[in-house]
Amino acid sequence: MTDDRLRMTPGPTEVPAAVRERMSEPTPNPDVEPAFFEFYRTLTGKLEAIYGDDDIAILGGEGILGLEAAVASLVEPGDRVLCLANGLYGEGFADFVEMADGEAVVCDAPWRGPLDLATVESHLETGSFDVATMVHCETPTGVLNDLEPVLDVLDEHDVVSVVDAVSSLGGTPVPTDRIDVCLGASQKCFSAPPGLTVCSVSDRAWAKIESFETESLYTDLEPWRDAADEEWFPYTHLASNLYGLDTAIDLLLEEGLEDVFERHEAAAERCRERAAAIGLGLYPDEATASPTVTALEVDGSATALQRTLADEHDIVLATGLGDLEDDVLRIGHMGHNARVDRVDRTMDAVAAVLE
Structure with a gap:
């Protein structure tokens, strides 16, 4: 048909024929076959060419899983989180913070324009924050935010940064080397089917993640740090989706x-x-x-x-x-x-x- x-x-987005064909290959058991763990390590290595040198994890779930997992893994009850928002998804981060019993302080800006750097600076000067969240490309409005000035200010105040780059990663430059947790997804610029979250995690973010226990399994990033090396995943991974993503990344890297x-x-x-x-x-x-x-x-x-x-x-x-x-x-x-x-x-x- x-x-x-x-x-x-x-x-x-449309999934190329080569990606669909790769997904039709026989499905291994990702929990017990050593070759699959080697494949996963190779795939995360390919993603490093897009992300940089930070640790890469691939989670079994659509891109929203990454947003929730980042907050659930970094925010303890009572933590203050600055949610930079000039669109729907920026505002949505506050919901995840509240679910983690953190205190969300929303730094609003008009949806038609960029993030409000002056207001961000004002918030940081008047109070301490543990984490800040923001969106690179606000898909509902087509706005691409300039993150560099914001990241400069956050670094000055030693605030861990979480960036939703789901709709930009692989399609336009993202300052991944400046971001503590940078989130992407298979179904956007990578042109693989929905079902996978990709994320990079800095040493500063790992230190915070490992400093406390979360009550979640599926949204806890900590087990993913050593999962491939220890040949153990927190849950059965989506083998066919990973095959498809692998071919999608190959196509992207071959083009340059x-x-x-x-x-x-x-x-x-x-x-x-x-x-x-x-x-x-x-x-x-x-x-x-x-x-x-x-x-x-x-x-x-x-x-x-x-x-x-x-x-x-x-x-x-x-x-x-x-x-x-x-x-x-x-x-x-x-x-x-x-x-x-x-x-x-x-x-x-x-x-x-x-x-």
Whole structure:
């Protein structure tokens, strides 16, 4: 059965044929076969080429698992956590902090613009914090945050940083060497199926993680530090998904990270040129727009446009989330779909529907 639909959503993204084929290989028993642990060590080594030299862990669960696990592993009852937020996922970190009985202090900024560095500095000057959370690419609004100035300030105050880079890692540069826990996921720029969280953990973060006991198993990062070397996983790993991710990372590294980033930039530029030509404006400030997703203002017609594009043109797009559900149409040009020809097909359809 063929499926001609073009899914230009900001994740999950299209899975290349080579990844699907790899996932069809016989499934080993990841708990008892030594060869599987060697494979896992090799895969985390490949991810180091994207992340840098920090320890890498791959968890069996969709990207949100990583966000919850980072907070659950780093936050003790009573810990103060600065949650930097200029979007839905930044605000959502506060929920995980409260679940861990920590004190979440939300540093809000308008959704259309960048993180508010001045307010971050003000919070840090007036009180101590153990951890700070933030989002690199806010997928619901298409905003890409400049993290370097924020990380500079956090380092000055010895605050452990947690970054959701789920929608940017592998599609645009991420300052992973500056981040204590940097979270990614298989289904975004890597173009593998949903089901895996990838994360890097710094020595400073490991020290904090290992300083107290969490009451969770599935969301505890500590067992993953030595799991592969000790040939023991906290739970049965998702072998077929890991095979798929392995091939997806091979494709990315064979192309070369710089070429991958340039491909994403070209796709984003074409998308926004085509949108402007038919009178559609960007939701975020252009200076903060992400190369992995474009959010367009459509004032109350996003759901209708989404439905018509799917029914009449076999193109699947995403609407906004939360209060923006019907006012923003989102086009994902990330991973395997970050290609100018796919953007052109998408925008041809959008133009036809609007006309």
